[in-house]
Amino acid sequence: MSFKANYHTHTPRCKHASGTEREYCEKAIENGFSLVGFSDHCAWPYEDGFVSTFHMDLNRLPDYVEAVNDVRREYEGRLEIHLGWECENYPAYMGWLAETKAQYGFEYLILGNHFDTTDNGGLYFGSCRTPEQLKRYVTMCVEGLETGLFAYFAHPDLFLRMYPRYDRHARAASRELCRAAKDMNIPLEYNLLGFINCRGRAEGLGYPVRGFWETAAEEGADCVVGLDAHSPARFDERREWDEACAFLDSLGLRRLERLAL
16 A cells, blocks of 8 residues: 555634544544644734634644644554644745744644735635736745745645636646746645535636646646545545546656655
8 A cells, every 4th residue: 555645634723624633543544544744724923813713713823733742642653643734825924934833843834825915804815716816826825935934835726716717817827836836846735625525516617627737747746635634534535535646647747645844
């Protein structure tokens, strides 16, 4: 059996996931995973006092770190566990993010650019419908990758979720993203949450988008498969995992099973 690793695992602290750390670990072992990385939605220190319904609260950060380190010790020898965070590129807070990463010993950060600048009224990038919005997503993502803080780029094609077709604007935006990731040696994530949630239900292209991944292959980008698990049951989706791996392999993409943390 090949090495199976999922670096994209959430906890209830983000307010839209369920399950304990132990439940995720048990499901991972049951389904043949060798490695689990916890990467819950990060806690931003909003200067205006905004309380996000999408990210963990800042006062939950120590508890999150302690919980992941606890299961790391508990499952030593049975399951490799790593401590991560999924974060946007919010320019006002990137210095804080670098300091917090070092302070709490985060082993990796994932760039998951959901909102433009802030989730307190900023554009949700999964609702892009115009070429200008696509360009804004590209700008914010490339700037985020250039910080050097991120180990990989989660659901990079999220911006096409509501976009109507893979036209020249979508293709150009995808190529710029894939080329930047390739140039910076940052893998792109084929996101299974989007794969499962968008099948037959997306108003636009949904995600992952075949055209995006064909473009990624043309640019020679590396990739990883991520469950984006918001419940332990996501680890049961063996067929979807195998389909994703087979698809990426068919395009000739180099699929990484282990990240260099």
